[in-house]
Amino acid sequence: MSQPLLEASDLNMRFGGLVAVDNVALRVHSDEIISIIGPNGAGKTTVFNCLTGFYKPTAGTIRFKGEDIAGLPGHKISRKGIVRTFQHVRLFKDMTVLENLLVAQHRHMNTSLLAGLFNTPGFRRSEAMALDKAMQWLERVNLLDMANRNAGNLAYGQQRRLEIARCMVTRPDLLMLDEPAAGLNPKETEELDNLICELRDHHKVSVLLIEHDMQLVMGISDRIYVINQGRPLASGTPESVQNHPDVIKAYLGET
Amino acid sequence: MKTRFFNAIAATFVLLLLTSMLLGLTLESNGTELVIQVAEGTRLSWIISGAVIVFLFQFFRNEISQGWQNTRSSMGNAVPTSISEKVKTTSQLSGLKTTALCFLVAGLMIWPFFASRGSVDLATLTLIYIMLGLGLNIVVGLAGLLDLGYVGFYAVGAYSYALLNMYFGIDFWTGLLAGGLLAAFFGFILGFPVLRLRGDYLAIVTLGFGEIIRILLNNLTDLTGGPNGISQIPKPDLFGLEFSRRAKEEGNVPFHEFFGIDYSSGYKVIFLYLVALLLVIATVFVINRLLRMPIGRAWEALREDDIACQSLGLNKTAVKLSAFTIGAAFAGFAGTFFAARQGFISPESFTFIESAIILAIVVLGGMGSQIGTVLAAIIMTLLPEFAREFNEYRMLMFGLMMVFMMGWRPQGLLPMKRPHIEVERKPQGVVSMQSDNLTTSGNQLVREV
Ligand SMILES: Nc1ncnc2c1ncn2[C@@H]1O[C@H](COP(=O)(O)OP(=O)(O)OP(=O)(O)O)[C@@H](O)[C@H]1O
Ligand SMILES: [Mg+2]
Numbered sequence: 001m002s003q004p005l006l007e008a009s010d011l012n013m014r015f016g017g018l019v020a021v022d023n024v025a026l027r028v029h030s031d032e033i034i035s036i037i038g039p040n041g042a043g044k045t046t047v048f049n050c051l052t053g054f055y056k057p058t059a060g061t062i063r064f065k066g067e068d069i070a071g072l073p074g075h076k077i078s079r080k081g082i083v084r085t086f087q088h089v090r091l092f093k094d095m096t097v098l099e100n101l102l103v104a105q106h107r108h109m110n111t112s113l114l115a116g117l118f119n120t121p122g123f124r125r126s127e128a129m130a131l132d133k134a135m136q137w138l139e140r141v142n143l144l145d146m147a148n149r150n151a152g153n154l155a156y157g158q159q160r161r162l163e164i165a166r167c168m169v170t171r172p173d174l175l176m177l178d179e180p181a182a183g184l185n186p187k188e189t190e191e192l193d194n195l196i197c198e199l200r201d202h203h204k205v206s207v208l209l210i211e212h213d214m215q216l217v218m219g220i221s222d223r224i225y226v227i228n229q230g231r232p233l234a235s236g237t238p239e240s241v242q243n244h245p246d247v248i249k250a251y252l253g254e255t
Numbered sequence: 256m257k258t259r260f261f262n263a264i265a266a267t268f269v270l271l272l273l274t275s276m277l278l279g280l281t282l283e284s285n286g287t288e289l290v291i292q293v294a295e296g297t298r299l300s301w302i303i304s305g306a307v308i309v310f311l312f313q314f315f316r317n318e319i320s321q322g323w324q325n326t327r328s329s330m331g332n333a334v335p336t337s338i339s340e341k342v343k344t345t346s347q348l349s350g351l352k353t354t355a356l357c358f359l360v361a362g363l364m365i366w367p368f369f370a371s372r373g374s375v376d377l378a379t380l381t382l383i384y385i386m387l388g389l390g391l392n393i394v395v396g397l398a399g400l401l402d403l404g405y406v407g408f409y410a411v412g413a414y415s416y417a418l419l420n421m422y423f424g425i426d427f428w429t430g431l432l433a434g435g436l437l438a439a440f441f442g443f444i445l446g447f448p449v450l451r452l453r454g455d456y457l458a459i460v461t462l463g464f465g466e467i468i469r470i471l472l473n474n475l476t477d478l479t480g481g482p483n484g485i486s487q488i489p490k491p492d493l494f495g496l497e498f499s500r501r502a503k504e505e506g507n508v509p510f511h512e513f514f515g516i517d518y519s520s521g522y523k524v525i526f527l528y529l530v531a532l533l534l535v536i537a538t539v540f541v542i543n544r545l546l547r548m549p550i551g552r553a554w555e556a557l558r559e560d561d562i563a564c565q566s567l568g569l570n571k572t573a574v575k576l577s578a579f580t581i582g583a584a585f586a587g588f589a590g591t592f593f594a595a596r597q598g599f600i601s602p603e604s605f606t607f608i609e610s611a612i613i614l615a616i617v618v619l620g621g622m623g624s625q626i627g628t629v630l631a632a633i634i635m636t637l638l639p640e641f642a643r644e645f646n647e648y649r650m651l652m653f654g655l656m657m658v659f660m661m662g663w664r665p666q667g668l669l670p671m672k673r674p675h676i677e678v679e680r681k682p683q684g685v686v687s688m689q690s691d692n693l694t695t696s697g698n699q700l701v702r703e704v
Contacts, residue, residue: 052566053565054562054565054566073565074565074566075564075565075567075568075569075570075571078565078566078567078568079568083566083567083568084566086562086563086566090560090562090563090566091560091563092555092556092559092560092563093559094555094559095552095555095556095559099552099555102549102552103549103552103553103556103564103567103569104567106549106552106553106567106568106569107568107569109549110549111548111549111550113548113550116544116545116547116548116549116550117541117544117545117548119544123548166567167567170567170568
């Protein structure tokens with residue numbers, strides 16, 4: 001098999017005496033949808049925070065495209081092609097939907113001070129291209145009519161979609177979604193399902209997903225990692241994970 | 256059609272107003288008196304033909320710019336996307352606003368010729384505070400970094416010019432550049448270690464830096480003259496023309512001799528005012544551009560949610576540092592001008608209370624709001640002048656006003672309205688999108704409001 005896009009091994013994260021992540025390993029290949037599941041407080045979000053540079057892992061290696069990224073600051077990791085959403089929506093609420101998407105393209109734009117001050121053709125071209133890209137994604141997530149609204153005024157489901165669009169305009173290789181279906185109605189969940197598949201199939205993005213909605217997870221994932229109390233419990237295809245005795249035990253709440 | 260005609264007429268009127276004042280009238284000395292005379296015929300005909308050209312250009316502006324665009328796109332280097340072309344055409348819609356602004360600027364330029372010397376001088380001071388307020392507004396209002404040591408950069412600007420002039424004899428305009436750059440450099444150096452701090456901690460550290468700069472200036476007696484300050488700092492010149500009675504430098508001609516008019520110290524005051532006005536206009540222009548640039552949006556985004564910014568690849572420290580540096584540069588410009596206007600500076604002028612006044616201007620005006628800042632700067636400089644009798648109670652009044660404001664309008668006089676990029680869609684517009692090769696068909700309009 002070719003080199004994995006993302007490979008984490010022996011990942012450890014301690015908060016004082018609490019071991020939130022204990023020797024977790026995971027692998028994501030190109031064009032894969034991988035899910036991480038586990039009971040509440042299992043350490044899934046903490047894994048995300050370690051992978052994206054919000055926490056510096058206590059131990060372990062993280063390789064992205066073969067390069068060691070463990071301990072790099074968040075913005076550097078993001079620039080390498082990993083973007084994430086958050087368990088609680090984090091939009092720029094007082095900025096418009098469109099502006100949210102422009103901010104996300106910051107590093108792809110002409111940020112030269114002089115070019116901007118004198119509004120040079122090169123600067124205008126870069127702004128126009130960013131606008132176009134933003135419009136395309138707004139169209140895709142069906143928010144075109146909301147472009148001029150403040151992001152904070154959108155309905156919850158719309159905010160969730162905007163977050164994904166905002167990630168996508170940064171042109172990532174790996175998209176990490178933290179419980180994107182939480183709080184969505186069945187129809188919206190179905191749309192999310194389609195969107196995620198489309199991202200993999202047509203936009204060449206791998207997706208790493210944390211989700212509690214088992215129907216969504218089982219239907220969409222190429223592989224699944226199960227974490228319980230910070231420790232890896234099982235991993236494999238949806239079928240194998242579903243029938244794994246330890247997983248059943250953990251989810252039925254046995255000790 | 257009608258608005259076009261109106262715009263053209265308005266532009267022509269402004270031109271006539273300005274040129275007739277500046278070129279059409281000449282001051283001539285008749286014995287001991289100054290006599291205003293209408294210029295000779297050739298000059299008048301130049302003014303008239305200039306007016307005709309401006310009128311025609313304004314009236315046929317759309318055609319001209321369209322022709323220009325056509326030639327450009329036929330040359331094959333046109334902006335590739337559909338939206339961008341719409342941006343240009345629709346941004347011209349704000350013509351009426353532009354006209355109003357032109358009138359305002361023209362009025363402000365003509366005003367000192369009719370006002371008393373004292374009020375022009377006061378207006379100049381107000382303009383300095385406007386510039387300081389606008390600069391600090393970038394740091395506090397836009398980027399959300401509470402900076403209590405802003406006056407330090409003001410001092411850096413002032414002392415840069417004063418010292419460079421004293422030791423190397425540079426003139427005001429070079430000094431302006433040097434003052435701005437040096438202040439920006441100080442902003443960068445000081446900002447680098449402290450911008451990791453948040454809120455109150457940042458405020459206290461910047462407060463300390465402001466004081467350190469002042470105390471340094473006070474104690475480096477050999478270099479800066481210490482508490483005695485630096486005097487005889489030259490005023491700005493106009494392309495080498497000085498505004499003093501006698502030229503200070505060899506070979507220089509004073510302004511009044513060059514134009515063959517009598518010496519009047521009033522010219523100097525008016526010229527200082529005009530320079531300050533120019534600086535303020537430049538500041539407003541730059542800040543308005545910044546707001547429409549990626550960096551301006553990044554400041555706003557960072558103020559709202561720095562964690563999300565980080566996850567999108569924005570370098571928090573770099574974005575904050577840019578606000579801090581640019582803000583400091585404006586303080587540097589203001590400081591240079593201040594030094595030139597006063598002719599004398601000492602560490603006295605750069606105490607914490609100045610920082611507090613500038614911050615009060617920003618808060619009073621409404622954080623982030625430019626018009627609010629201008630208004631607040633006017634209030635804060637004029638009020639003490641009108642309340643001279645209560646001079647001892649000035650700080651008390653100042654404090655009461657802030658308390659009152661926080662209770663009555665915590666958002667400031669004129670809360671910020673940011674320029675938004677807006678997109679308009681025609682209702683029948685069909686936007687096509689293929690998943691791999693994304694393209695929009697061009698029926699969006701983008702406008703800035
Ligand atoms: N910054 C922190 N400091 C201390 N403890 C933390 C910190 N972040 C997470 N934890 C702890 O780590 C454990 C794992 O939390 P985490 O948020 O990763 O769980 P999760 O799997 O995402 O749960 P959920 O499904 O509820 O989102 C919890 O016990 C939590 O209290
Ligand atoms: Mg979580």
